Amino acid sequence: MKSTIPDSGVPITLAAGNGADRHEASLHGEILLRLRDYVVEGNIPEGARIPERQLCEMLGISRTPLREALKVLAAEGLIELLPNRGARVRQLSQRDLEELFDVMAGLESLAGRLACEAISDAEITAIEQLHYEMYGHYLHRDMHGYFQANQRIHESIVAAARNEALKTAYANFAGRIRRVRYSANFARKRQRWAEAMREHEAILDALRRRAGSELSDILFQHLRNKRTAAIEHLTEPQEPAPASP
Numbered sequence: 575m576k577s578t579i580p581d582s583g584v585p586i587t588l589a590a591g592n593g594a595d596r597h598e599a600s601l602h603g604e605i606l607l608r609l610r611d612y613v614v615e616g617n618i619p620e621g622a623r624i625p626e627r628q629l630c631e632m633l634g635i636s637r638t639p640l641r642e643a644l645k646v647l648a649a650e651g652l653i654e655l656l657p658n659r660g661a662r663v664r665q666l667s668q669r670d671l672e673e674l675f676d677v678m679a680g681l682e683s684l685a686g687r688l689a690c691e692a693i694s695d696a697e698i699t700a701i702e703q704l705h706y707e708m709y710g711h712y713l714h715r716d717m718h719g720y721f722q723a724n725q726r727i728h729e730s731i732v733a734a735a736r737n738e739a740l741k742t743a744y745a746n747f748a749g750r751i752r753r754v755r756y757s758a759n760f761a762r763k764r765q766r767w768a769e770a771m772r773e774h775e776a777i778l779d780a781l782r783r784r785a786g787s788e789l790s791d792i793l794f795q796h797l798r799n800k801r802t803a804a805i806e807h808l809t810e811p812q813e814p815a816p817a818s819p
Contacts, residue, residue, distance in 0.1 A: 624653060759803070
């Protein structure tokens with residue numbers, strides 16, 4: 575059986591047995607990644623219904639794999655499944671944002687403190703590489719690439735904390751604010767994107783020195799600043815996010 579990864583034009587022959595399962599899993603992962611990015615980057619308005627037919631055409635898939643991917647996004651908190659009525663993008667109120675960002679600030683603050691006790695030199699090096707990759711995207715005004723590297727940095731710090739309960743709780747809440755965390759970089763009242771980049775310089779510096787208490791405070795304030803920008807963005811007259819060059 576043959577399939578094609580959307581946008582690549584590359585046909586993939588799916589052999590029988592375990593090979594077919596691996597290819598199907600890979601294709602499912604590709605669909606999920608593209609769909610998640612599409613929602614996170616604001617291509618569907620908050621509270622709007624998910625246009626299943628349009629997305630099927632865009633991704634080159636049938637409704638069955640699309641709906642499987644939508645179930646994952648619903649579990650992550652990005653969308654809501656409506657009984658017998660499809661799905662819609664989850665809409666968060668100002669109070670929702672305040673509460674979610676405060677929880678995330680607490681989780682990341684704890685993760686930073688624990689990470690400094692357990693992180694290896696190799697992990698710090700890997701985070702440094704992600705930081706410079708992120709900075710390159712920032713210089714090129716590539717928000718998509720910047721955000722992907724940014725999220726991997728935060729996830730790497732959480733992973734370095736060596737606490738599975740913390741990691742699980744973080745993943746649960748991170749999914750629910752991923753979309754607004756992305757859009758907050760476009761808040762006009764403050765130069766949030768540049769400010770976030772400076773904060774990440776401080777995060778990396780504290781991590782290199784394994785200064786747990788300092789990193790904990792920086793991460794808490796980083797999320798608090800993101801919360802302020804997210805609420806500002808929520809209350810601003812909305813315009814389409816600038817396209818990456």
